[in-house]
Amino acid sequence: xxxxxxxKVRLDKIRExxxxxxxxxxxxxxxxxxxxxxxxxxxxxxxxxLEGGCAFLGDSRLKNIAILKxxxxxxxxxxxxxxxxxxxxxxxxxxxxxxxxxxxxxxxxDDTCMALGLNHDVIVMVDVGDLREGIWPVSAxxxxxxxxxxxxxxxxxxxxxxxxxxxxxVLPSSANLGHLLEVGHELERSLxxxxxxxxxxxxxxxxxxxxxxxxxxxxxxxIGEAILLGSDITGKRLISHLHQDTLRLVAEVIEVRRKPSVxxxxxxxxxxxxxxQFNDRGMRLRAILAIGRQDVRPEGITPLDRGVYVLGxxxxxxxxxxxxxxxxxxxxxxxxxxxxxxxxxxxxxSPYVEVVMEER
Numbered sequence: 001x002x003x004x005x006x007x008k009v010r011l012d013k014i015r016e017x018x019x020x021x022x023x024x025x026x027x028x029x030x031x032x033x034x035x036x037x038x039x040x041x042x043x044x045x046x047x048x049x050l051e052g053g054c055a056f057l058g059d060s061r062l063k064n065i066a067i068l069k070x071x072x073x074x075x076x077x078x079x080x081x082x083x084x085x086x087x088x089x090x091x092x093x094x095x096x097x098x099x100x101x102x103x104x105x106x107x108x109x110d111d112t113c114m115a116l117g118l119n120h121d122v123i124v125m126v127d128v129g130d131l132r133e134g135i136w137p138v139s140a141x142x143x144x145x146x147x148x149x150x151x152x153x154x155x156x157x158x159x160x161x162x163x164x165x166x167x168x169x170v171l172p173s174s175a176n177l178g179h180l181l182e183v184g185h186e187l188e189r190s191l192x193x194x195x196x197x198x199x200x201x202x203x204x205x206x207x208x209x210x211x212x213x214x215x216x217x218x219x220x221x222x223i224g225e226a227i228l229l230g231s232d233i234t235g236k237r238l239i240s241h242l243h244q245d246t247l248r249l250v251a252e253v254i255e256v257r258r259k260p261s262v263x264x265x266x267x268x269x270x271x272x273x274x275x276x277q278f279n280d281r282g283m284r285l286r287a288i289l290a291i292g293r294q295d296v297r298p299e300g301i302t303p304l305d306r307g308v309y310v311l312g313x314x315x316x317x318x319x320x321x322x323x324x325x326x327x328x329x330x331x332x333x334x335x336x337x338x339x340x341x342x343x344x345x346x347x348x349x350s351p352y353v354e355v356v357m358e359e360r
Contacts (some may be wrong), residue, residue, distance in 0.1 A: 004252040004334060005291040006354040007092035007238040007347045011048045013243040017227045018052025020241055021206070025221055025351040026208050031055045033078065035202065035224030036064060038341060040348040043071045044357045049227060049291070050075055056097075058222050062087055066094050080222065082125070091248045092120050098163060101133050103148035106155055109225060113154030121340045126183045128176040132167040137183045146190035159197025159220070160184040165204040172205040174213050181217045191311055204234040225341050233341050247285055249301060249347055251289040251318060256329050258285050261321075271314050287334060291315040295350040298345030304336045338354040 003081030019033060025032040030220040033056040036042065041064025046057055050073065057064050057073070060081035069077065078097040085108055091098060093110050100106060100122045113120050125144055127134030137142040149157045162180045164172045177200050184195050199338060200208075200218035203225040208214040225231060230242035239246055261281040269275050272293065291313075292298075307324030322329050330334075347353045 003354055003356075004250060004277075005289075005295060005347075005352070006250045006356050007156060007344075008077055008248040008250060008356050008358055009042075009045065010243075010358050010360065012359050013043060014045060014227060015048040017230055017246065018049045018054055018241045019331060021223050021226055021352050022053035024206070024209055024241075025223075028212075028214055029219060030200075030209065030214070033058050033076075033220070033222050034227055035059065035080065035222050036068070037061065037080065038072045038224045038228050038345050038348065039355075040064060040345075041068055041353075042075070042348065043068060043356060045228070046073055052227070054223075054227075055118045058224075064091050066090070067207045069094055078222070083109070085125075087294075089116070092116060092118050095120075097121045097123060097126050097158065098270075099123050099133070101127075101135055103144055106145075106148040106152055109162075110152040117209065118154065119156065122154055122158055123159045123197055124149075124187065126160055126162050126180050128162050128164065128170075128179045130162075130164045130168040130170040131168065132163050135183075136164060137179050139186065142183060142186050143190060146187060146350075149191060156185070157191065157195065158233040159195045159199060160187060161197070161199030161220070162201055164201050169224075171234060172201050172208055174208065174215050177201070177205070177208070177218055179216050181215055183324045184217075184220045203232050206239065207235055229339075229341060229344065231340070244338075247339050248304070249291075249296065249339050249343070250334050251331045251337070252286050253318075253329055253331055253335065254290050255288040256285065256322070256331065258283050259283075276312065284321050285325075286311070287320050287322045287329055287335075289318040289320065290316070291318050291353070296339070296347045297342040297345075297351050300340040300346075301337040302340075304338065308335060 022032045034054035035058045036046045037060045039045045056076035058078040058080045076096045078300045079095045083091045125134035164170045199220040203223050230244040261284045292315045294315045309321040311319045
C-alpha cells in the first residue's frame with residue numbers, strides 16, 4: 001500500500017554519529033553501546049550502530065532483541081527494561097546482560113538458567129535520584145542484593161548501573177554518578193570480587209565526558225538519542241559534533257482549505273480528553289495531513305518548510321497552518337518534519353508509518 005507517511009532514515013549519518021560517540025567515549029576510557037529502542041529495534045539501524053563501533057546493543061523490548069539475533073547480528077545484547085517474571089525463559093535465551101533491581105528477579109533468572117542449563121550476567125541498577133528503577137543506595141538494600149547474588153548458581157553480577165533523566169528529569173553529575181561508584185564498591189566488598197562494569201547512564205551523561213567531569217571509574221554508557229538524533233533532550237541541547245539531520249518524517253496532504261482559526265460552537269474536550277485553546281487569527285489557510293497521534297507525537301515535530309505551523313492533531317489527522325508558505329500547497333503534496341526523541345519513538349513504532357533507509 002502507499003508509501004506515506006514515512007520516516008526517512010539516513011544510515012550514513014547514524015553510522016557516523018555512532019563512530020563519533022564511540023571515539024569520544026573511548027578517549028575517556030568508556031565503552032559505548034548503542035540503544036536501538038528509539039527506532040523499535042530496526043535491524044538496519046542496529047547494524048549501522050555496530051558498524052560505527054558500538055560495543056554492544058541495548059533495547060527495552062525482548063521482541064526487538066529476538067529479531068536482531070535472528071537477523072544474525074553478532075554482538076552482546078543488553079535488556080534495558082527490568083525483566084518481567086512472565087518472560088524469564090526468553091530473557092535467558094536471547095539476552096546476554098539484564099538490568100535488575102529486585103532480589104526476586106535474580107532468583108527467577110537463576111532458576112530459569114538452571115532449568116535451561118544457561119548462564120546469565122546482570123547489572124544491578126542503582127537509583128541516584130531520578131526515581132525510576134534501581135535499589136536505593138543504602139547499605140540494607142545493597143546487602144539484600146548481595147545475598148541474592150551470592151545464592152545464585154548461574155547468575156553473575158558484572159556491574160552496577162544507573163538511569164537519569166528519563167523520569168524525574170534529573171541531570172547526571174559528578175556527585176550522583178559518584179554515588180553509583182560508592183554503591184558498586186560496597187557491593188564488591190559484599191560479593192568478594194571486582195565488578196567490571198560501571199554503567200553511568202545514557203545520552204545525557206555525554207556532557208560529562210565532553211567537559212571532562214565524568215568521575216573516574218565510570219566505564220560504560222548506553223547511547224541512543226545522541227546517535228539517532230544528535231541531540232540531548234534532557235540537557236536541552238543539540239550536540240555540536242554530531243549530525244541532527246538523521247531522520248525526516250514525511251506526511252501527505254489530504255485537504256487544503258481556508259477556515260476560521262477558532263472553532264465555532266461550545267468547546268468541550270477533544271478526543272484525548274484535553275480542552276483545546278485557540279488564538280483568533282481570522283481566516284487562515286490550513287492543510288490536513290494523513291498522520292495523527294496514533295503515529296507520532298505532534299508536539300515533537302518541527303516543519304522544515306518556512307511558513308508551516310503545527311496547530312494540533314487528532315488520532316488520524318494533523319492540522320497545520322500554511323497561510324504563510326511561499327508556494328501553493330495542494331492535495332497529494334507532502335511536507336517534511338524534523339522529529340525529537342518522543343516523535344521518533346512513536347513514528348518508528350507505528351505500523352502505519354513506513355520506515356525508509358537511505359545512504360548517501
